[in-house]
Amino acid sequence: MTTRWALLSVWDKTGLVEFARGLVELGWKLLSTGGTARVLEEAGLPVTHVQEVTGFPEILDGRVKTLHPRIHAGILARRTPEHLKQLEELGIGTIDLVAVNLYPFRETVARPGVTTEEAIDTIDIGGPAMVRAAAKNHEYVTVIVNPSRYSQVLAQLRERGEVDLFTRRMLAAEAFAHTAAYDAAIALYWQREIYGREHLPSFFFLVGEKIQDLRYGENPHQRAAFYRLPGMGSGTLAGSLKLQGKELSYNNLMDLDAAWNLVREFHDPAVAIIKHTNPCGVALGETPAIAYCKALQADPVSAFGGIVGCNRPVDKEMAQEMVKIFLEAVIAPFFTPEALEVLKAKPQVRLVAAGEGQGEGLSWQVRPVSGGFLVQEPDVYDFAEQELKVVTQRKPTEEELKDLLFAWKVVKHVKSNAIVVAKDGVTLGVGAGQMNRVGAARIALEQAKEKARGAILASDAFFPFADTVEEAAKAGITAIIQPGGSIRDEESIACANKYGLAMVFTGVRHFRH
Structure with missing residues (x-):
């Protein structure tokens, strides 16, 4: 019976010993490197070190150990007479299973105060090379990057003596996704290091790990799943x-x-x-x-x-x-x-x-469009109170100002065109997603009814006409907050003065589509 070799070289050693022991019990030989080999030896398992096969020691502080023809030829060779003959002439054996997971680059750069040198040290080179080689040659080689797959592979080996082609293809797809996500994290890190978080890169990478499949999307006929971005945790x-x-x-x-x-x-x-x-x-x-x-x-x-x-x-x-x-x-x-x-x-x-972490999330917001996607900064702009510009004859009272600032934060989270009526730190009426601003105002004011008297009104964007101010005044609104910037601002200001309303401009718009 031909000897089958498994190359094990993992950073995450979860389930490693149990998996390796199962392979040995099935007659497999173990080939390993550095820390992985030590763990296996400490568990009493027979291990051949990679350098025994390559005839070359690990060098450059472990940066070079598996990058060698005797390793990669063993992984990449097709099991055809021509390839097997070449291997025999060169004294190279085949490697039929590769279990590799990579240095913790994403975890390292997520730590506060991490240095560039620390980040560089956790960029894996040999690992991705072996993973990609095994995934490319999945017709003959089983590749595993996720420890949760160990039991599945062992079960098939025990039952059939081999891993079926469908599973090898599935594992290969998972492996390529693993290395793609890894490289995307490295690229994103360097883009931020060079250009900062404000830079929009030439290539935008968005990689997520599936948390769960959902029963369906917005409607029952739509498929959906929930993904988590790397490093997203509490908050x-x-x-x-x-x-x-x-x-x-x-x-x-x-x-x-x-x-x-x-x-x-x-x-x-x-x-x-x-x-x-x-x-x-x-x-x-x-x-x-x-x-x-x-x-x-x-x-x-x-x-x-x-x-x-x-x-x-x-x-x-x-x-x-x-x-x-x-x-x-x-x-x-x-x-x-x-x-x-x-x-x-x-x-x-x-x-x-949700936890009590800061949970800042993505530096950018991504929205799909036909054939592509749009990227923008999150709408997190917050202004100091002194930045508000009172544009009417009457200034808002202290209580009105508190409510104006409260409503301004709320209206940012309402679909445009958006109007919020509020008083005493409570929303009284919300007009959302209307095709014209006065229509949104009428909905919010109608909802507030008599409570609108003495309340304030917030608008996510400027008033193109004075009609919204007119409606607000008739309903009993006493103060308004809006961005300003319309060519007809003076009409709205004049209307506010006519009814004795206070109105402040923020200079900031909060459209939400």
């Missing part, structure tokens, strides 16, 4: 933990992300209730429970079946309020044990703990 939706409830759907995840991004705008306890990625109620409060009750009362009809986001841990008091109505999901940094006990009464409600 992000992709790094969150579902504690309870039904499986998260595509639409749940979209709404949870909208809720989480909105409440993190605020330093005070804040709650947002989201429907179809738009807020139907947002409020600040002394406690999470108070903020939730205020947000609910802002629009109790739309809140039914909504997604709740809170920037503070959910406590027992807030949980007791939430179980009173039907909610789809709740996202917060975490949930207290007492809150979880209360929420057991609603076992279908999805509870998502």
Whole structure:
């Protein structure tokens, strides 16, 4: 029987000894390098060191050890008479299985204060070369880059004596994805090092690891999956933990992300209730429970079946309020044990703990278009209060100013054309996604009804005409915040002065498409 060789050279040694022992029990010979060989030897397994095959020692602090014809020829040779004859003439044996995973480059550069030298040291060269060679020759060679595959491969070897072609192809595809993601991480790192985070590169890389398949996308006929970007952990939706409830759907995840991004705008306890990625109620409060009750009362009809986001841990008091109505999901940094006990009464409600990390996420936002995609910076611009420009005869009062700044943060998260009416740190009306601005204002004001009297209004973009100011004044609005910049700004200012409204310009627009 022909001797079969397995080359094992891994950074992540999870399951390594068990896998290697299984191969030895099946009659395989082990070929290994450096630290991997030491681990196997310490486990009492027979190992041949690579340098015994190459006749050449590991050199340059281990930078060169497997880059040798006796290794790569053994991996790349087709099992044809011509190739096997060449190997025999040169005294080279075949390598039938390659289990390799790479130096932790992404983990290294994610550490605060990592040096360029440290980053360079974790750029793997020999590993990707072996992985790509084995994947290319998958017709004859099994390649494994993920330790979770060890048991699957062993099971087939025990049952059939070989790994079937379909599995080898699947493993090869996984291997090429592994090296592609690795190289993309290196390229992204160097682009940032050279140009900074603000540079839009000539080639844009976006690599994600699948977290889970979703039942479907926005609609049942659309396939969907959820992916996590490298390095994304605590404080992000992709790094969150579902504690309870039904499986998260595509639409749940979209709404949870909208809720989480909105409440993190605020330093005070804040709650947002989201429907179809738009807020139907947002409020600040002394406690999470108070903020939730205020947000609910802002629009109790739309809140039914909504997604709740809170920037503070959910406590027992807030949980007791939430179980009173039907909610789809709740996202917060975490949930207290007492809150979880209360929420057991609603076992279908999805509870998502996002953690308390900063969770900055991507430096860029990516949106697909036909044949390509668009890339932009996230809309994270925040201005100092002194940057506001009062353009009317009357200045906003201190209380009005607080509400103007509150509503300005909320309106950024409403689909354009967007209008938000608010008072005392609570939204009273939201006009979202309308084709004209005055239409959005009418929706928000109609929702607020008599509560609009003495409230303020925020607009995500300038008023092209004075009609929105007119509508606001008639409804009893006392102050307005908007970007300014229209060629008809003077008309809007004159209208505000006519009704005694205060109006401030931010100089910043918050379109959200």
